Amino acid sequence: MxxxxxxxxxxxxxxxxxxxxxxxxxxxxxxxxxxxxxxxxxxxxxxxxxxxxxxxxxxxxxxxxxxxxxxxxxxxxxxxxxxxxxxxxxxxxxxxxxxxxxxxxxxxxxxxxxxxxxxxxxxxxxxxxxxxxxxxxxxxxxxxxxxxxxxxxxxxxxxxxxxxxxxxxxxxxxxxxxxxxxxxxxxxxxxxxxxxxxxxxxxxxxxxxxxxxKKARRPFARAVYIDPNQKNFGYALDAEGKAFEIQNLQRLREMECTLDALKAKRDKCARKSLWVDVVHQDGTTSTHWRPSRKWTSLNQALVRLELKVREQRKHFQFSLANQLFRHYDVVGIGDYVPENADHGKGRKYNRAVRNRSMHGSFKDTLQWMATRSGKRAVVLDETGTTRTCHVCNHVVEGGIHPSIREWDCPDCGTHHLRDENASQNGLRRLLESLGADAGSPQMHCLGPVQIIGRCDWRFHPQGWQGIPQGCANVNLMRLPEYRQRCVGTSVPPGGDTRAPGSTLRRFA
Ligand SMILES: [Zn+2]
Known part of the structure; x- marks a missing residue:
């Protein structure tokens, strides 16, 4: 059919x-x-x-x-x-x-x-x-x-x-x-x-x-905006004032280096491979390329690893989208695409940036998950969100260099965390765009939101973990001084009542 x-x-x-x-x-x-x-x-x-x-x-x-x-x-x-x-x-x-x-x-x-x-x-x-x-x-x-x-x-x-x-x-x-x-x-x-x-x-x-x-569309009560960036996957801020940094897939970088090394090794072997003539039963001959044994084994390893990388990327994207829609009804994301340009750190770096970032495909995943769950994903134009002060709307001429992570507004003097300021602007755009839509009366707050907590989201095959910001090692969470530090400062997203840092529920 x-x-x-x-x-x-x-x-x-x-x-x-x-x-x-x-x-x-x-x-x-x-x-x-x-x-x-x-x-x-x-x-x-x-x-x-x-x-x-x-x-x-x-x-x-x-x-x-x-x-x-x-x-x-x-x-x-x-x-x-x-x-x-x-x-x-x-x-x-x-x-x-x-x-x-x-x-x-x-x-x-x-x-x-x-x-x-x-x-x-x-x-x-x-x-x-x-x-x-x-x-x-x-x-x-x-x-x-x-x-x-x-x-x-x-x-x-x-x-x-x-x-x-x-x-x-x-x-x-x-x-x-x-x-x-x-x-x-x-x-x-x-x-x-x-x-x-x-x-x-x-x-x-x-x-x-x-x-x-399809599930019926619900009123859009809870909203979050993700400011995608290169250093991390993105910086998210929700309408209640919870900020969290979404960390990139950790082992991807190593695996991609291994992939490059394997590819180089394999291609070296291509020279030792042979062109073989085969004489068929009816007397005709045909020539085909026969790779050396080493080439074949390296190629097999390469295919296996490529498959693994692909699966991990997919898993990362789907579980992130799942996790976001578990807590929020509307997810807005900036339309950031890593530029196809020179980042000033060499040819390899440029290529790695283009290959590694998943923002393009993540938008599709997000859209699809939204359709499935009766929720909504919005892709917003993010021009100028980083360079605009969210308090007084002062625009910094010429933009802010990516290496500057914190800055003070020259006009009103507010101290900004670079990504958080961008998220504030993005969230405002998201709420404005929803406000223009009839049928979402919940969106009354359009001003900058008060930040009530910050944490990091880290991908783990068993589910996403909310960990206090700056805590490099998840295992450190077991130490009491770290646990102390995160009380009050890191609020697990979406009003999760469990202790911050605890593994969030395994996604369905
Ligand atoms: Zn300002």
């Missing part, structure tokens, strides 16, 4: 579940994926042959409307392309080993790729060029096996187990596989579609999609 235009009150979301796959079962899944991959390449050939035919007919001025129409529909329409699959099944019987649902989806995937290419060529989507469909190499990328209809070819009715149905073998016997899922979500029975993917060499996952009714 192709996706209908989404109902605005329904949100779709996906859950990735690890599969506990043994060696034999992995072979089965690989086989299915390989066949899907082969079909995709075959369809590319089929489509190109038809285009060739069309071109020739045009060139020879053959006027056969019916044939032209048929060929065009087989190339350019989803249904036409999908209908090529049954004919191929007759010609290549091994395709029958795969359930018809994934095969059909390969057809749809190719059709979508062609449509995207046409659309970008016609200029409908400016800026993004989508190339013509390419051959896929299974060795490089595992082709996902997609079941897109509820209960067709897959079954999760037995909790904790996924039953996949494949095609039939040579004798017409239906093949199937039953695999255990690692920690499936409780509502697994409501899954709509199922897609099998592989990450790295041996981790198989099932991605299920779910549909959920």
């Amino acid at each position: 192709p996706f209908k235009k989404a109902d605005p009150n329904i949100v779709q979301f996906a859950r990735k579940v690890l599969l506990d796959v043994s060696g034999d079962d992995a072979g089965c899944l690989d086989g299915q994926s390989k066949i899907c991959n082969w079909l995709q390449n075959q369809l590319k050939d089929q489509v190109e042959a038809r285009l060739c035919e069309l071109y020739l007919m045009n060139w020879l001025a053959v006027d056969d409307e019916a044939t032209t129409k048929k060929l065009l529909s087989e190339v350019y329409s989803e249904i036409g392309l999908r209908n090529l699959v049954p004919a191929l099944k007759d010609k290549y019987p091994f395709l029958r080993c795969v359930h018809s649902s994934p095969l059909k989806n390969i057809g749809l995937r190719v059709a979508k790729a062609i449509a995207a290419h046409r659309k970008s060529k016609s200029g409908a989507r400016a800026g993004q060029r989508v190339g013509w469909i390419k051959y896929k190499s299974w060795a490089k990328e595992w082709c996902s096996v997609e079941y897109d209809e509820p209960g067709k070819g897959w079954d999760v009715s037995e909790f904790g187990w996924l039953k996949l149905t494949f095609g039939t073998d040579r004798d017409g016997k239906r093949l199937s596989l039953r695999v255990r899922m690692v920690r499936p979500p409780k509502h697994i029975a409501q899954a709509r579609t199922c897609r099998i993917i592989r990450e790295g060499k041996d981790r198989y996952y099932a991605v299920f999609t779910f549909k959920k009714q």
Whole structure:
């Protein structure tokens, strides 16, 4: 069932579940994926042959409307392309080993790729060029096996187990596989579609999609503004006057250095790799690049680490968004993007800044979480928030250098913490923009808020921790003098009544 235009009150979301796959079962899944991959390449050939035919007919001025129409529909329409699959099944019987649902989806995937290419060529989507469909190499990328209809070819009715149905073998016997899922979500029975993917060499996952009714919008009572910056992830200030600095992912930097080192090592080995000629059975030869053994092993390590970094970034963003929306109804964030410019600390540093910051993708995560939970995320223009004094609105000419963390307003003499002042301005903008919106009567306070407490938020895989500011080590929190220090000064965000510094509840 192709996706209908989404109902605005329904949100779709996906859950990735690890599969506990043994060696034999992995072979089965690989086989299915390989066949899907082969079909995709075959369809590319089929489509190109038809285009060739069309071109020739045009060139020879053959006027056969019916044939032209048929060929065009087989190339350019989803249904036409999908209908090529049954004919191929007759010609290549091994395709029958795969359930018809994934095969059909390969057809749809190719059709979508062609449509995207046409659309970008016609200029409908400016800026993004989508190339013509390419051959896929299974060795490089595992082709996902997609079941897109509820209960067709897959079954999760037995909790904790996924039953996949494949095609039939040579004798017409239906093949199937039953695999255990690692920690499936409780509502697994409501899954709509199922897609099998592989990450790295041996981790198989099932991605299920779910549909959920959107929650009704609540009045926006509690608001927070995040001033994104480079030193930390951001500095947040809420309307009650609690300020907290959101710290960046701690180990990311080290891991990225390791990534660079691994990449350099691997690329050195590329020189020792070989071009190999292979003589096939029919006497033809082909040449392909064969990496050295060292290259292969380094590459594997690299892929694993890249995956880990990606997962950690995702985890960081989702848990932060979760945590924010647990405490607040509206989250405003400045539209800061690290400039694609020279930061004066060398080429490597410039690149690292561009790569490492997650602010761009975090905005999308925040928007998505807001939609899901009936809350609201606002992206605000943050020009001038740092250089403007929030008390008297004096604007410092030429801005304030990033190295200056605290300053005094030359006009009214107020002492400012750089990031906090920016957050004050941002929060005011956020409240003003909400005030302009009808239906949020709670927003009466538009002036600068009185700071009643400061703390740091630190990411921890088990949940976010609120720790007193300047406390470098979480373990120090166990010492009484530190605990003493944070009483009264660091208020856990959102009126959490537990002792400051205690681990906040694990996110759902
Ligand atoms: Zn001032």
